[in-house]
Amino acid sequence: MPDTAPPGSLPRRALLAVALAAPAVARAQGADWPNRPVRYINPYPPGGPTDTLSRLWCARMSEITGQQFVVENRSGSGGNVGADAIAKSAPDGYTVGLGGIASHAIAPTLYASLPFDPHKDFTLVGGLWQLPNLLAVNLALPARDVPELIALLRAHPGKYSYGSAGSGTTLHLAGEMFGQMAGVEMVHVPYRGSAPAQLDLVAGRIHMMFDNIPGTLALSRQGQVRPLAVTSLKRSPVAPDIPAISEFLSGFDVVSWTCLSAPAGLPPVMVARMSALSRRALESEALIKSYRDLGAETWWTTPEDIASFRAAQEARLAPLIRASGARVD
Template sequence: MCSRFIRATGAVVLALGAAVAAAAGDTYPSKPIRFIVPAAAGGPTEIVTRLLAERMTQSMGVPVVVEAKPGAGGNIGADAVAKAAPDGYTILMGTIGTNAINQTLYKSMPYQPLKDLVAVTQVVSYPLVVVVNPKLPINSVADLIAYAKSHPGELNRASGGSGTSMHMSGELFNEMAGIKMQHIPYKGSLPALTDVMGGQADLAFDSLVIAQPLIKAGKLRAIAVTGPKRSPAEPDVPSVSETLPGYAMTSWIGVFAPAGTPRPVVDRLQQEIAKALADPKVKAQLTSQAADPVASTPDEFARFTTEETEKWAPVVKASGASVS
């Protein structure tokens, strides 16, 4: 009798939970959505997020407000979303740093990416570009390696922050090339590239989205892209792997929600983002900046983030990089 009652009560609870989740999906959204960017304003992550938010505002019928929360390699913004109400009204544009690299790089994390955030969809993947101050006698990857070996420890490499793809792509390069470049973290891509142009830093691994206009203006010299092959956005710039076989670094960003967000809400977000990425104008803007739209399913993206976490953990450990 008791066991039958427990089973019946459990079935009622499950049915009520399913009904609540379904209702959440049916009524969502009914108020503005906060889209948190864990990086500095004006950087590649924010640029893509604003592009998506504009289309989502049109299609979802509520304002999708972009809010930059940089700091601690993206951990401040990501933690704010991890601790937000799991109702779909606070979402994160996560990065390879916040959702794959940081949990190995940082000695202490305020959130656990795989536990405290639920994957919605990967948005884009993109290679980085290696740029140097034009006054340096470095015109190729071979030149960079030779210069670093003849001037050990002298080259300063700027990045958009500790734990970012800009940071770890350089660490991977150091390891594979057998060189040592000093890492200088900045609060975003723009200040990092500004110092490379001004000579306060020598080079950077950074996003084509931000660097391309500066390259075309002659303020930075592009010597390579980090993807496994050349980028259609800069077809005359070789890939690092043409000189350093096996090297490849493809960065990515994607959307996450707080753990416990109802699956119908997650699915609605994924569908709206996929719809935005399929828009010909959005697609053209992204591809012109060397960003490849993805629009994976929540399950696909969850598997991908787990794989990326496992992939980068040994690279971070081998580099010796650590942030307290």
């Protein structure tokens, strides 16, 4: 049969070539992602909340896609070691990882220099979860709610201390924001992680603490500390009886948020595919329940929305970081 076609149309052989090439083009652009195992870098140590929440999301993604999502913990330098590993990976979609407030909104102001450019070296695919912090006080402190605490702190500026998991963390910045908005002066005591700070809070060596909700909520339910408020804009479904600080200080809002991060340069088709699959995972009832049991809320966003959110968070937190004096050279 002659290879002819009506005027203005492609010859049959050309049409056949296009048809045969289509699957290869789709693969190259990532429309079939994932077609092999995916490495997921968690920039924090194993065993903590971010590790548990990451593994739950990866397990759900493995169920949805039929491909393994393998968690690799690359901790160090407040999450910057793992973030750098993500940034310097091949932009093929088979190395992704955990981004969030620490590496993408706090680090640009907190660190004098970084091994990566938080504005240019990543593809942010979308949100994963948000985790509020909890303000808890030692049982001996004579304050049973936020208004009483503010009154106590105003009456005794600089007398009372609060602990955090380290300078420049959301826990530290929650205290800094509280001090600014309430017009009170507290002494910040940074620790290397939440566990030693919790011990000192229970023992009364520090008076109060801002901490991720799972740890201090457990202590409060054991009767070892007194919970006063959560730092999210609204109450947490995990503890609806505990008010939000925003109920007393309008607009107060400091939460730990995370996102799915990948190297810069991923094809848009692949990004859209990742986003859609992640949405399926995050909207599953099983994952929503598992996250809430740990004090977190699933949080899906579009790639465009997470980029805008990240920029707004950096701009909002930068003055707090500078005012706190936290700086890593």
